[in-house]
Amino acid sequence: MSDQILEINRLDFEALARQILAENKSIRFRARGSSMRPFIKDGDILLVEPVREHRIRVGDIVLFGDRKGAVLAHRVIRIEQSDGGTQFLVSGDANRATDGLIPLEHVLGRVVSLERKGHRKNINHPFMRLTSLVWVKLSAIIKPVFFYLAGTKLYQTIRQHPREDAGD
Numbered sequence: 001m002s003d004q005i006l007e008i009n010r011l012d013f014e015a016l017a018r019q020i021l022a023e024n025k026s027i028r029f030r031a032r033g034s035s036m037r038p039f040i041k042d043g044d045i046l047l048v049e050p051v052r053e054h055r056i057r058v059g060d061i062v063l064f065g066d067r068k069g070a071v072l073a074h075r076v077i078r079i080e081q082s083d084g085g086t087q088f089l090v091s092g093d094a095n096r097a098t099d100g101l102i103p104l105e106h107v108l109g110r111v112v113s114l115e116r117k118g119h120r121k122n123i124n125h126p127f128m129r130l131t132s133l134v135w136v137k138l139s140a141i142i143k144p145v146f147f148y149l150a151g152t153k154l155y156q157t158i159r160q161h162p163r164e165d166a167g168d
Contacts (some may be wrong), residue, residue, distance in 0.1 A: 014069070
């Protein structure tokens with residue numbers, strides 16, 4: 001079966017993704033935005049598989065519908081259990097703030113691989129899992145330092161003159 005390309009708006013995408021994943025099938029789509037940089041970049045192709053509650057772990061990247069109607073792929077940084085059920089605290093790797101607690105019902109699936117420039121990366125590979133967990137643990141330190149540096153003149157100068165061999 002050949003790849004089919006379908007361009008749809010975000011509300012239709014959420015409904016279609018929810019339906020396909022509910023049928024225990026996987027979906028592939030092109031990521032847009034920069035909230036997960038440097039791990040996921042604009043234009044990467046993500047493979048999302050259906051997932052059950054007990055399979056979601058801290059460090060995983062989940063696809064979910066937020067309260068504003070957007071569909072996002074962000075990292076789980078904490079899992080909370082309550083009488084109301086399981087909720088996941090999620091955040092984009094490049095975002096200052098979290099997305100808040102996302103109930104299990106809003107989770108569409110779990111990102112299991114990404115493709116960039118024709119190469120596929122298995123996100124469940126032990127090295128990738130370790131990288132994700134380290135990022136989650138250190139993000140409380142890394143993010144404030146990064147955002148501080150991003151506001152400095154030195155950082156702005158470096159960004160204006162990128163290395164030619166720094167292509168992704």
